[in-house]
Amino acid sequence: MSARKSRPVTVTFLGGLGDVGRNCTVVEVDGKLLVIDFGVMFPDPAVMPGVRQVLPDMDWLNSRASDIVGLVVTHGHEDHLGGVPHFLRSIEVPLYGSALSMALADHKVTEARLLDRTSFHVLGDGERRRIGPFDVEVLPITHSVPQSLCVVLHTPAGALVHTGDFKIDEAPVDGRLTDLARLRELGDDGIALLMADSTNADRPGRSASETEIGVTLRRLFAERSDRRLIVSCFASHLHRVQQICDAAVDEGRFVVPMGRSMVNNVRIARELDVLHLPEPVLRSTDQLDEFDPSQVCIVCTGSQGEPNAALSLIAQDTHPEIHVGPNDTVVLSSHPIPGNERAVFRMVSSLAKRGAEVIHDGHELVHTSGHAQRDELRQLHEACRPRWFVPIEGEYHMLARHSQLAREVGMRDHRVLTLTDGAQVVLRDGNLSVGRGVPAPYHYVDGALDDPDAEVIGERLALTAGFVHVTVVLDVKGRLAAPPAVASSGWLDTEAHADIIKALVGELTTVVNGANKNKSAKHDADGIERRVRRATGRFVGNQTRRRPAISAAVVALT
Structure with missing residues (x-):
């Protein structure tokens, strides 16, 4: 086998494998990286309070910033394009995509005042373009946004096909059909890896035409x-x-x-x-x-x-x-x-x-999905006949169903990989192995700051049950200078339940006085604060069966 064919190709999935949104796939050839899509996911307010957008994590990409030769956008939806300005704040890179995708990207980048950090390159249907060491071919594919592209990478390990979002609409509004004929040609030559949209893998039949x-x-x-x-x-x-x-x-x-x-x-x-x-x-x-x-x-x-x-x-x-x-x-x-x-x-x-x-669509046919259902997915697989398959773009149960369909059309079990974000696969000499993977946590964007982490989100969730704050003031001898002060928000109506507040103050007074009897803890404000916080949590839980966030402050007079 030639040296060229023995060069490995690595594919890293940074988003879209387990969630609907924040799609991002990265392919590596000869030490250089090509990014396909960088989208947002819209947060669930119930579990991500205050978060405006969720993006793929940038840490691994930032560590490889000098190796990135381009970012290809498959189409103009936010879950594939919406994170591009954030990407460009960290990494300068040229953008590639259809005329519409590039125009939408240009608008976003202009608004973000980042035009000096990128350039826009339009790819036409069927065009083949060299981007660094990558031989990139783009094919027309139907979706709910015009000029969507299927990306084909001709690599040392063979052809890699990334569908982006798609359906197989046989009567699209603009007459632009999915290029199944070219996919069949590629299948005849041999597609090493197919990565395909899984959003509607649960749904039988075909999606209605637009x-x-x-x-x-x-x-x-x-x-x-x-x-x-x-x-x-x-x-x-x-x-x-x-x-x-x-x-x-x-x-x-x-x-x-x-x-x-x-x-x-x-x-x-x-x-x-x-x-x-x-x-x-x-x-x-x-x-x-x-x-x-x-x-x-x-x-x-x-x-x-x-x-x-x-x-x-x-x-x-x-x-x-x-x-x-x-x-x-x-x-x-x-x-x-x-x-x-x-x-x-x-x-x-x-x-x-x-x-x-x-x-709405519960009454009339006023909406149809832009994503392929099972008969359309079967049609794609029969055209491509890949050696290996990784379902992408969907929640995990969608990926699993798409994997099942791939087996139904004849793929062997070990050639179908149902993966999650952060996974890496390495193709070499006709074989595929699963690499070590990279961290791929959610990256939260909130207002002008984009750095709240999982701990901050957890603290916000705790606050949804309200909070209770206790202030204790100690005199110079470490004794209570005044009764403990209890402030709360979202826990209970303090006027209607004044008896509970009074009982909590009494309980905390006992705790602080008890601490003072222990000579080693008499002047230990930190120790008293811990006791007050624990006692408050225990009292609140026992008396109200509620779990507000608890905080305490001890002020020692000098």
């Missing part, structure tokens, strides 16, 4: 010609935005984008000729009063119940320009992301209380 949603929207719009229409979807879901606009134009309505990301994405997509919307039809929110509500279609953000997004503000009646009522129809052209269900249906209820008609 064009079917347009049929539903046209019918709903025609049936409600006398009502104002407000349609919410992801701002990056430009195929859906196109169909909303088409339905509105067919009914003679003006289109009003609302929400910062929607306005920006509509502008970018129109400039790239990705979104076709005649200029006379497009209006801004400050022009709404010029038209009868029945002449208007508002397309807005907030379909996931995000607190400050346009539709959430409308539902709360706090939007400065839009107030809904019985003459409005609101269409949620999306499906709740796992973890967002409560927020979405709270919003739906708020809209309904204001008299609006609310239509």
